[in-house]
Amino acid sequence: MKFITTNIKNPWVSRFLMATAVVFLMAFSAVAQTESDSTEAEKPDLSLEFRYIEANNKTKILELIAKAKLEGIWQSQKGIQVHFYRDAEDEANLLGNVATDDHGLARYILPEGVEKYAGAGGEYTFVAVTDGTEQFDPVSVEVIVAESSFEMSLSEEDSVRQVHISLQALDAEGNEVPVGEVEVHLYIQRLFGLLPLSEDPETTDENGEVTADFSTVIGGDTAGNLIIVAKIEDHERFGNVEFQRKIKWGTPLIIDPNLSARELWSSRANAPIYLIAIVNTMLIGIWGVILYILFQTYKISKISKVSTRSPKLEKHH
Amino acid sequence: MRNKVTTKASGDRTDAITMDLMPRPFGRLGHIWVAVLLIICAIGLYFYIEQIRYGLGITAMRDYSTWGIYIANFVFFVAISLVGSLMSAILKLSGAHWRTPLTRISEIIAVASILFAALVIVVDMGRPDRFMNVLLHARIQSPITWDVIVISTYLVISLLLLYLPLIPDLAILRDHHKDGSKWQHNLYKVLALGWSHHPEQEKILRRSEQILAILIIPVAFGIHTVTSWLFATTLRPGWDSNNFGPYFISGAFMVGAGGVIAAMYIFRKAYSLDNYLTDKHFDYMGKLLVLLSLVYLYFNINEYFVPAYKMKAAESAHLKQLFFGSYSPLFWSVQIFGMVIPILVLMFRRGRKPFPMFVIAIMVIVGAWFKRFLIVIPTLSHPFIPMTRVPESWQHYMPTFKEWWITGSTLAGALLIITFLSRLFPIIPIAETIEHEEAARKGKPILD
Numbered sequence: 001m002k003f004i005t006t007n008i009k010n011p012w013v014s015r016f017l018m019a020t021a022v023v024f025l026m027a028f029s030a031v032a033q034t035e036s037d038s039t040e041a042e043k044p045d046l047s048l049e050f051r052y053i054e055a056n057n058k059t060k061i062l063e064l065i066a067k068a069k070l071e072g073i074w075q076s077q078k079g080i081q082v083h084f085y086r087d088a089e090d091e092a093n094l095l096g097n098v099a100t101d102d103h104g105l106a107r108y109i110l111p112e113g114v115e116k117y118a119g120a121g122g123e124y125t126f127v128a129v130t131d132g133t134e135q136f137d138p139v140s141v142e143v144i145v146a147e148s149s150f151e152m153s154l155s156e157e158d159s160v161r162q163v164h165i166s167l168q169a170l171d172a173e174g175n176e177v178p179v180g181e182v183e184v185h186l187y188i189q190r191l192f193g194l195l196p197l198s199e200d201p202e203t204t205d206e207n208g209e210v211t212a213d214f215s216t217v218i219g220g221d222t223a224g225n226l227i228i229v230a231k232i233e234d235h236e237r238f239g240n241v242e243f244q245r246k247i248k249w250g251t252p253l254i255i256d257p258n259l260s261a262r263e264l265w266s267s268r269a270n271a272p273i274y275l276i277a278i279v280n281t282m283l284i285g286i287w288g289v290i291l292y293i294l295f296q297t298y299k300i301s302k303i304s305k306v307s308t309r310s311p312k313l314e315k316h317h
Numbered sequence: 318m319r320n321k322v323t324t325k326a327s328g329d330r331t332d333a334i335t336m337d338l339m340p341r342p343f344g345r346l347g348h349i350w351v352a353v354l355l356i357i358c359a360i361g362l363y364f365y366i367e368q369i370r371y372g373l374g375i376t377a378m379r380d381y382s383t384w385g386i387y388i389a390n391f392v393f394f395v396a397i398s399l400v401g402s403l404m405s406a407i408l409k410l411s412g413a414h415w416r417t418p419l420t421r422i423s424e425i426i427a428v429a430s431i432l433f434a435a436l437v438i439v440v441d442m443g444r445p446d447r448f449m450n451v452l453l454h455a456r457i458q459s460p461i462t463w464d465v466i467v468i469s470t471y472l473v474i475s476l477l478l479l480y481l482p483l484i485p486d487l488a489i490l491r492d493h494h495k496d497g498s499k500w501q502h503n504l505y506k507v508l509a510l511g512w513s514h515h516p517e518q519e520k521i522l523r524r525s526e527q528i529l530a531i532l533i534i535p536v537a538f539g540i541h542t543v544t545s546w547l548f549a550t551t552l553r554p555g556w557d558s559n560n561f562g563p564y565f566i567s568g569a570f571m572v573g574a575g576g577v578i579a580a581m582y583i584f585r586k587a588y589s590l591d592n593y594l595t596d597k598h599f600d601y602m603g604k605l606l607v608l609l610s611l612v613y614l615y616f617n618i619n620e621y622f623v624p625a626y627k628m629k630a631a632e633s634a635h636l637k638q639l640f641f642g643s644y645s646p647l648f649w650s651v652q653i654f655g656m657v658i659p660i661l662v663l664m665f666r667r668g669r670k671p672f673p674m675f676v677i678a679i680m681v682i683v684g685a686w687f688k689r690f691l692i693v694i695p696t697l698s699h700p701f702i703p704m705t706r707v708p709e710s711w712q713h714y715m716p717t718f719k720e721w722w723i724t725g726s727t728l729a730g731a732l733l734i735i736t737f738l739s740r741l742f743p744i745i746p747i748a749e750t751i752e753h754e755e756a757a758r759k760g761k762p763i764l765d
Contacts, residue, residue, distance in 0.1 A: 268456040279457055279466070286470055289532050293477055296525045300484070300518045301510040 044068050046077065046136040050128050052145040052239035060110040062143075064128045066100045068136065076104030081131040084108045086117050089127050089140060115147060122147030122170035145239040149176065152230045152243040154214075161249055165202070165210035165230050169238070178208025182232060186212060189227035189244070197228075220250020331751050338747045339494060340740055341588065347736075354733045361726020364719040365440060373443045375719050381704060382697045382714035387441040389689040390724050393572070394434035394731070395468070395544045396565070396685065400573025401427025401475050402537035405482075406530040415601050417753055418593050418745040422580045423573070424479040425744075429734035431472045433727050440723060460546045467540045474533045480508070481526050485748035488512035501741070541565045548692070554635040555696035564616040568685065571609040575681030578602050580735070582675035584744050593745050596671060603669030606681070610660045617652070635699045644695050647687055655684015 049065040062084050066077040080100040085093040098106040106128075118124055123146045132138040149168040154161070165184050168176045183201040187194035195218075202210040220226045226249050231242040262272045343351065368375050378385045404423035408416040439445050455462040487509035490497075494505065512518060542562035549561035558564070581602070585594040624632045625640070639648045659677045662668035668677070694714050704712050716724075 264458045266458070268454065268458075271457045275457055279463075283466065283470075286532065286536065289528060290470075290473055290477070293481075293525050293529060296521050297481070297484075297510060300512065300521055303511075303513075303515050303518050303521075 043135060043137055044070060046080070046130060046139050047074075048128065048130065048139055048141045050126075050141040050143050051234070052124075052126065052143050054148070054150070054239070054241045056243050057149060057151065060114060062095075062108045062110065062126055062128065064098075064100070064106045064141075066104040066106070066130065076100075076102065077136070078102050078104060080104070080106070080133070080136070082106040082108075083129045083131075085127040085129070086114070087125050087127070089129050093127075095126075118147050120174075121172050122174075143239065146170070146237050148179070148232075148238045148241055150230070150232065150238075150241045150243055152228070152245055154228060154245055154247050154249075156249075161214040163197075163210075163212045163214055163228060163230070165204065165212075165243075167204050167208040167232070178204075178206065180204050180206045180208055182208075182235060182238070184210050185231045185233055187229040187231065188216070188218060189229055194229060214249060218250055219253055220248070222253050222255065224248045224250045224252040226250040330754065334751050334754065335489060335493060335747055337590070338593070338743045338745050338750065339490070339496075340743055342496065343740060344587075347587070347740075351733070351736060354729045354736065357722075357729040358726045358733060361723050361729070364723050364726075367719065368440075368723065369445065375717060377714055377717050377720060379711040379714075380707060381700060381711055382694065384441075384693050384697060385714060386690060386694075386716045386720060386724050387437055389686070389693040390727060391434050391437040391441070392544060392565075392689040392693065393686050394430045394437060394727075395541055396569035396572050396689070397576045397682075398427045398430035398434060398471070398475065398573070399537050399541055399566070399569040400577055401478060402533045403570050403573055404577065405478050406533045406537070409530050410534075413601075414753060415598060417749050418590075418598060419577055419581065419602070420482065420749075421479070421742070421744055421746050422584065423577050424475065424482075425735050425738045426573070426576050426580060427475045428472070428479050429731040429738070431468065431475055432734065433731045435468055435472065436730075437727055440727065460543055460550050463543045464540075464547060467536065467543050471533075471536050471540045474529060474536055478526075478529050478533060481522060481529065482746055482749065483742060484508070484510060484512050484522060485514070486743050486746060488514075489747050490743070504741070538562075538566060541569050548696075552701070553696050554632045554699050554701075555692070558620060560616065560619055564613075564620055567609065567613040567616050568688065571606065571613045572682060572685035574602060574606045574609055575678040575685065578606065578674050578678035579682060582671055582678070584739065585671065588744065590745065593750065599671045599674045600666070600669045603663045603674055603677075606677075607660055607663045610656055610663075610681075614656055614660065617656070631699075631701060635695060638695055638698070639691065644691060648691055651684045651688045651691060654680050655688060656681075 045068065047067045047069070049067070051063045053061040053063055055061070064082050064084075066080045066082075067074050068077055069075075078100055081097060082100065083089075083097050084095040086095055087093050095110065096108050098108050100106045114124075115122075123144060125142055125144050127140060127142045129140045130136070130138055146169055149166075151166050153164045155164065156162075163186060167179045167182055167184070169179050171177045180203075182204045184204060185201045186197040188197060189195075197212070197214070197216060202212050204210050214228070218226065225246050227244055227246050228249075229242060229244050231240070232238055233240055235241070260266070260270055262270045264272060264275070266272075364375075376385060376387075400423045404416050405420050409420075439448060442448060451461070451465060455465070487505050491502070491505040491509045491512075494502065497505075542565065545561035545565035548556040549558055551557070578599070581594050581598065584590060621636070621639075625636050628636070638644050659681050662673060662677055667673070698712065698714065
């Protein structure tokens with residue numbers, strides 16, 4: 001500082017520099033304080049939601065969602081490495097590794113033949129372990145689910161449409177037995193989600209069966225197809241199990257041919273010809289003139305090769 | 318062009334004009350001015366980076382007020398840019414030769430404004446990284462697509478209208494500007510295109526300027542009509558009007574004239590240009606501004622009186638809010654200080670003196686900015702379907718500090734461009750001024 005003050009004669013400049021230096025020092029100490037605070041702070045908890053999903057008695061999926069509460073807001077955690085194991089965390093039991101995506105989701109599709117690892121009563125244990133990071137400690141979660149046979153059939157007799165569900169599972173001796181008192185939700189698959197068929201879920205009887213009438217009148221695709229979905233959701237024994245079937249119980253969708261007509265309100269591919277013609281004519285006309293003017297400037301520069309410099313003003317300077 | 322044959326007397330005068338109008342280095346005030354603008358822009362850039370990082374949530378725009386002061390500012394920039402066509406085309410074609418010293422100023426304002434109009438649209442985008450999608454997936458039926466087309470076209474024509482009349486001046490700078498650095502000299506040399514006052518060059522240049530002057534008028538009308546259609550093609554109270562195109566254009570010419578008057582005054586003071594930007598020019602510009610303001614007043618009466626007379630249910634909430642409600646202080650201030658008082662003051666000769674004109678011009682510009690605010694924002698507070706189940710704060714719009722600053726920094730950026738262009742190039746056309754003086758001295762008609 002002595003160097004600065006002795007070499008700058010204007011006292012206001014030196015005062016300004018000193019003030020600037022003080023501000024910078026204060027800012028630096030604030031940043032340093034913040035950094036030291038952050039290193040001393042405990043790592044936030046990583047919250048994991050681990051689910052088992054089985055679809056149509058075929059596809060078996062392990063799904064893990066990683067979230068953390070940061071600055072008071074739950075935020076999905078991207079890029080967390082997740083290792084999926086069967087039975088227990090052991091290299092020999094490793095099924096696969098997946099990193100979480102933008103939504104904090106890591107999804108692992110179990111390979112075929114995983115049934116051979118089922119224990120008594122068809123039970124599986126799956127373990128998911130996350131890698132530790134600078135931000136989070138490693139976390140381990142497990143889910144225990146039982147193999148089930150969940151099926152749906154659809155029938156129509158005398159214009160009465162019905163949905164039949166049956167649920168069976170293995171008992172301790174390995175025999176298939178019906179499972180009662182399990183809630184089954186019925187839905188129709190729509191474009192952006194599932195539409196419930198009824199307000200309350202159905203419940204399986206002692207034979208492990210549900211029969212529900214389908215009296216809904218609803219639009220399907222152009223052929224009248226609907227996708228009926230039956231689901232057991234977050235069951236403590238079976239996890240998430242679902243079954244889908246496509247059937248022509250919907251009202252066929254008739255696409256209005258006017259939607260593909262060339263109108264002002266149509267998509268860009270169906271712009272009216274007259275509008276395309278007008279806009280392009282104007283564009284060609286105006287930009288043609290602009291290009292002509294640019295060519296004229298080029299001609300001006302070519303003429304300059306013939307004569308040089310401003311004759312008039314040279315006289316006077 | 319432009320005064321080939323010179324006598325000794327006229328030669329001295331030519332030298333004097335050349336020396337008077339050469340671009341000059343910034344003085345102390347100039348440096349402070351540039352530093353302040355740069356600081357405003359730098360802070361604005363910082364806030365904009367924050368906006369990119371955290372999204373438009375840092376603004377006060379929400380589900381209902383989806384257009385805020387960014388779009389009001391965009392409309393303002395488009396409006397003021399129309400001054401280029403007014404001075405370089407409409408007045409040129411109507412033979413108003415007094416406009417000569419004002420053309421460069423107006424073209425510089427036009428180029429700076431239209432550049433920032435385009436930039437503000439990007440600032441208003443939540444995902445500016447997807448800007449190219451606006452072009453790649455454009456619907457030709459959408460007024461937004463028309464706006465993108467017409468803005469880019471107008472920008473190119475404005476640049477050409479600034480550049481072409483500048484070529485003879487660039488040749489003068491190339492040959493006689495001694496104070497500048499090497500890069501500056503090289504810039505003049507390249508941009509002068511080897512201009513040598515060859516008759517063929519002059520003929521080409523004069524013809525090109527004429528063509529551009531004709532071409533820019535429909536494009537200028539197009540740019541602001543299309544901008545007005547961004548609003549008028551939607552069924553919203555306050556926007557649902559057949560009158561919007563001429564309403565916007567007349568307002569644009571008015572604020573453009575105000576912009577030129579303010580710039581004239583500042584340049585006259587900063588560079589001691591009293592001999593070139595004379596009281597006569599202020600007088601003419603004052604009369605022009607009165608005319609333009611009266612036309613705009615007429616459209617304003619149309620725009621508010623007719624819907625107010627009918628008071629349709631949908632319009633009434635909007636109009637009552639403007640006339641008597643929360644926006645009424647701003648609405649009446651804009652109408653009175655931004656239009657009525659300027660008309661009254663400028664009707665008198667004493668009101669058309671430089672300083673009163675400067676004050677009036679600032680009132681017109683500020684009034685015009687807030688007028689755009691009043692066009693864009695109150696309408697969004699009155700959707701046809703009532704607002705339900707939204708936070709109370711979403712039902713109003715009060716821009717955030719960062720939003721104001723980003724907007725302010727775009728205005729500062731436009732002023733910065735105007736400042737730099739005036740530092741690099743003659744703010745008053747040298748060659749044209751010499752030509753007009755010689756023509757006047759010899760009693761010859763001025764070739765424009």
